[in-house]
Each structure stands twice: as structure tokens, then as C-alpha cells.
Amino acid sequence: MSRVRLLLADDHRMFRQGLRELIERKTAFEVVGEAATGREVLAQVKTLAPDIVLLDIQMPELDGVAVARQLAQTHPEIKTVMLTMYRQDQHLFEAIKAGARAYLLKDADAEELIGVIERVYHGEAAIDPGLTSRMFDEFRRLSTEIDPSEQLTEREREILQLLAEGCDNRTIASRLHLSEKTVGNRLSEIFQKLGVTNRTQAALVALQRGLIAPSIP
Incomplete structure (x- = not known):
């Protein structure tokens, strides 16, 4: 390798x-x-x-x-x-x-x-954990200012919630009783709906738009 x-x-x-x-x-x-x-x-x-x-x-x-x-x-x-x-x-x-x-x-x-x-x-x-609280404070502020522009399914919101909490695909699959491949496919669909290209951006946009609840680890 x-x-x-x-x-x-x-x-x-x-x-x-x-x-x-x-x-x-x-x-x-x-x-x-x-x-x-x-x-x-x-x-x-x-x-x-x-x-x-x-x-x-x-x-x-x-x-x-x-x-x-x-x-x-x-x-x-x-x-x-x-x-x-x-x-x-x-x-x-x-x-x-x-x-x-x-x-x-x-x-x-x-x-x-x-x-x-x-x-x-x-x-x-x-x-960095030292910046997490500040990030979520900003998410809360922005979520009151920006209305959701995308309709996500309940399952997609569950996946996004776990993603925002820092879970990898394997953990998400285990918690939601899905295969890792299914989680990967769902994430690709979520990225397309939100107009983003990676996990960090997806969590940021979802929290900004109030699509999921802020959750501090």
C-alpha cells in the first residue's frame, strides 16, 4: 500500500x-x-x-x-x-x-x-473539540434565520443527524440497521439535495437550515 x-x-x-x-x-x-x-x-x-x-x-x-x-x-x-x-x-x-x-x-x-x-x-x-461549542452556537443562531429549502425523508434526516454527531458510515449503518453500501448511497443522494460535496458541508448546511437538531457530543 x-x-x-x-x-x-x-x-x-x-x-x-x-x-x-x-x-x-x-x-x-x-x-x-x-x-x-x-x-x-x-x-x-x-x-x-x-x-x-x-x-x-x-x-x-x-x-x-x-x-x-x-x-x-x-x-x-x-x-x-x-x-x-x-x-x-x-x-x-x-x-x-x-x-x-x-x-x-x-x-x-x-x-x-x-x-x-x-x-x-x-x-x-x-x-477540534476545542471549537465544537462555538460551532454549534453559530449553528443555533443560523437555524433561526434560514428556512429549510430541501425536503428530506425521515431516514435521510436520521443519517444526517448521526453524521453531524461525528459517526462514520459503519456506525450509522449499525445504528440504523442498514448496510454500509446503503448508507453511502443515501449520503450521495443527501449531498446532491443539499448541493454539497462532503460530510462537513452537509452537516453545516443541514444545521444552518434547521433540517436536524444541534447536538453537542
């Missing part, structure tokens, strides 16, 4: 070095490059073909949100993980809308970082 290819993007060289050391302890991962600016990221992905880009939210020239948005348009196969130093980062929702698959605080421990990378590589999404 080929190793997961990672590109590290942060304007602080020492942070990149520390991040590289943590990541390369896992033999399944390979750091194929580093970038100090947003423009360097966009240039390097063309030749390095990473599977995942770890993006600092604040970088010179182009910030992480702008880079994630461009990558979603030009290289949708590349997954992005946003990194931030701040628990009250105002860019959280913009990053999710831009297509980021995970949003992680820089003080996360090595085990948490590795877990997030593995989840993102396998198509899951992740948000």
Missing part, C-alpha cells in the same frame, strides 16, 4: 519542522514538501501531487481559506486540513465553506493529529 502524501504549509519554519517530525513517526505517511506562503502551496501541488495539504489559516500572500477554496476548484482530489492557534478563530466557518475537511488547533497532541490525518484520508471530516 502506498504511503499518504502530505504537503505542510505554514510560514513558521520551526513549526513545519516539528510537524514533519511528528508526522514522519508514522511510517504510513510521507511529507513530500513544505510551503511558507499560499502561492507556494498552489505551485507545489502541481508537481508534488499530495493527498492532503495541512494549511496554516494565516499565511502571507494567500491565506489558508483562499488556498483551500482554490484547491477545491482546481484539485478536488486533494484534501485540506486547516491549522489554527486560536480557539475563537473567525475563519472556522469560512474554512468549512471553502471545502476544508478538518479544522485543528495547533496545540493538538501527536495522537490527535495523526488520527485527524487518517480520518481525512479515508473520507471523513474532523473539527
